[in-house]
Structures are given as structure tokens and as C-alpha cells.
Amino acid sequence: MGMLSEDPDAEAAAAAAAELEGMGEEGETDATEAGNGSSGGGKGGKKPRLIWTPNLHARFLSAVHQLGIKNAVPKTILQMMGVKGMTRENVASHLQKYRLYLKRVAGLPPNAPLSNETLQQVQQAMHHGHQMPLHAAAAAAAAAAAAASAQQQNGGGLNPAALMAAAAALSSLQGSGPASGGVQQLPGFSAANPSAAGFGPLGAAAAFSGLGGFGALAGLRGSVGPGLGGGGLGGLNPAAAMMQALMAGGGQGLGQALNLQGFDANGAGGGLAGALGAAMAAAAAASGAADGAASLFADGGAGQLQMQQQQQGAEQQQQQ
DNA sequence: TGAAGAATAT
């Protein structure tokens, strides 16, 4: 079943194309004009802000991969994407961000010049990362949620430990690469001593940034952020939806869950990056607004969560 | 002149 992204090039592009066409031509930009609400008036003519939906990003990636990074320039990418209403500037802006993202994944400083070779290597590495089983993500998310939930009973508040547990679980699963580097940025951290993270959840987030890329960032924005705010999402619990999707093991389910809460699946699409986002979201849900997570515990996931808690304990000891 | 890419603004 569908792993979320074995071959983004073909599958994603096809899916994107199908959806785009199906949705209606205009739809493209369908995207998404954000907001729009503004009154109606508009005259002014300001172009609506383009939102890079998972499908659009899939098309973008497809074009970039086909062209090769060397030849992937805005104009060409735009042509290959063939999205009505999209401008070269839209693509250029996204490409700029994408390149920065690749550099980060490669562990290069932002100002480092990027060689084509490096980028290609990163891309390949990412493809392999995509093969990562989703259960790993589910396990990490569950561990994080369980830990966060437990701590919440003691006094609540945010739980960097849960976040780090998720990071540790994921990075150990991956074994090597940027992931471990990300975690190493917080030496001395342990569940018993979460303050080692320095900045609490933000510290944990910083650790993730080295490996999370789009996925982790999107996860932070869409789920952890609101969770940290303490207010939750007013009944809607994207994290729970994501966990359910993950546990169900379905790529499509995950995508739908992500769409539901505005989480950009272009990030979640990658196995590892998406897993991080989900794990963090789960932790946030448990420590912040836990409705959905709670229902999940009461559900079939309970047993699995307990297992993961033990597993997490082992992880923590390793960290220490 | 138009496009790419970096820097900066929103």
C-alpha cells in the first residue's frame, strides 16, 4: 500500500494531473487563493497568494527531478508543470525555498554554494528516506503522545521530552544521516532532564530542523504551534487524525488527514519528514489539546501505545 | 530585455 511516496515523479505527477484536471480547469490555481475573503472588492488587483498544495508541489518536484537540478529553472519548471495561472515568479520563489531546504538536508550552511552533485545526492537520499515504513512513524508518534499524555497528568504543560523521544525513535530507526545529526544538537537531553533542550519545545524543534525540512516545519506550524498555545484547535484535532491515518498505515489516509488540517503534505509526503511532523503533532496534541488524542488512546491504539512507551524508555536510556 | 537568483518585504 501505498507508501506515501515511492516515486513521486510518476505517481504524484499523475495523481496531481488527474486531480487537477478533474477538479476543473480553473481550479488550478485552485489552489488556492488563500483567503479571499476579503471583501469583495476587489479591484485592486492584487494577485491572490498561491498556496503550494501537495499536488502542486508534487508536480514541482516531478519537473525538477526530470530536468535535473542543473536545468531546473523557473521558466522551464513552470512549463513542465503546466499549471494554469501559475507564474514564473511563483515557481522562482518556491524553487528558492526548495533549494534552501536541500542545503539544509545536506547539512550545508545556507550561504554555501550548492553544487549539482550535492543536490542530486540529497535527492537520492531523500528517495531512500521515502521508503521508510510508516509504522516507524506511527511508533514514534505513539511514543511521543504517550509520554506527553503521562506528563500532562502530572501537571500538564509542554513536553519537550515527548518531542525528543519521537526524534530519537525516528533517528535510531533511520540509523544515519542528517537525522542523527539533528538529535545530536541537543547533547545531554533525556526524558528525565528535558530542560537540556534549552528552549523547551522550541529547542526540540530546533533539533528537528536539521532533518525535518518541509515536513517538520509544516508540522510545527500546523499542529505543534497551536498545541503549544494551549488552546488547541477548538475541537478539531489534526494530530489525532494524523495518528489514525498513520496507524492505519495508509498513505492516502495520511494525505487526507493532512489536508484536513492544512498540513502541507508535500512535507509529510516524505516518510521521515512526514513522520516527524506527525510525531510532533501527536506530542503537541497530547500535551496541549488532547481531545482527539485521548479518544485515540481509548481506541484500538492503546495497546500499541503502551508498547511504544516501553520502547521509548529504552530509547531514553540509550540517550543517557 | 528577459530571466535567474539572492535579498528583502509582507
Added chain:
DNA sequence: TATATTCTTC
């Protein structure tokens, strides 16, 4: 933060 816009360079 994500995306848009501006600025510089080619």
C-alpha cells in the same frame, strides 16, 4: 513561516 516582491546580475 510561506509566499511575494524587489533588486542585481547575467
